Amino acid sequence: MITVEITRDSVQRIVQFQVKGHSGSAPRGKDIICAGVSALTQSALLGLSQYLNRTIRWQAADGLLSMELCNLPDDQTSAVLETMLLGLKEIVKLEPDYVRIVEYRR
Numbered sequence: 001m002i003t004v005e006i007t008r009d010s011v012q013r014i015v016q017f018q019v020k021g022h023s024g025s026a027p028r029g030k031d032i033i034c035a036g037v038s039a040l041t042q043s044a045l046l047g048l049s050q051y052l053n054r055t056i057r058w059q060a061a062d063g064l065l066s067m068e069l070c071n072l073p074d075d076q077t078s079a080v081l082e083t084m085l086l087g088l089k090e091i092v093k094l095e096p097d098y099v100r101i102v103e104y105r106r
Contacts (some may be wrong), residue, residue, distance in 0.1 A: 001016040002037050004088055006103045013073040014081040015106065017041065023098035033098045041065050044084035052076050070076050 002023050007016035013018050023033040045067050046052045054077055055070040069077060085101075092099050 001097075002034065002099045004037070004099065004101045005043075006085060006101065008075065008103060008105050010106065012105075013078050014085065015073055017081070017084075018064070020064055022063050023095070025095070025098050033091065033095050036064070037088065037099060040084050040087040040088040040091075041067075043089070044080050047053075047080045048077060068085070 002019060005018045005020075006014055009015045019037060022028075023037075025031055025033045036068070040066065045056070045058055045065070047049055048057055048067070048069070049058075057069055057070060057093055058067045059065070067101045087101070088101060
């Protein structure tokens with residue numbers, strides 16, 4: 001199962017996310033659930049760092065992607081991260097046995 005952990009600040013803006021695991025819904029390279037989650041989360045990371053030029057800390061390994069904003073979130077970073085979360089929630093609606101989202105507050 002893929003677990004997406006979302007961390008929000010005191011005013012409910014996303015400041016960090018971590019994605020762990022594999023869905024196991026299909027063989028490696030053919031798993032569209034993993035591909036969808038990866039596309040959404042990696043696009044958010046790239047949008048923040050390369051398009052918005054925000055400073056972030058991130059880590060990627062097999063079955064892991066984590067990202068943390070180094071500065072306070074703003075409207076643009078929130079738009080990117082909330083859009084990512086909307087997409088992830090749609091995947092959960094379609095495939096709840098393979099992906100779960102947990103939200104935390106700092």
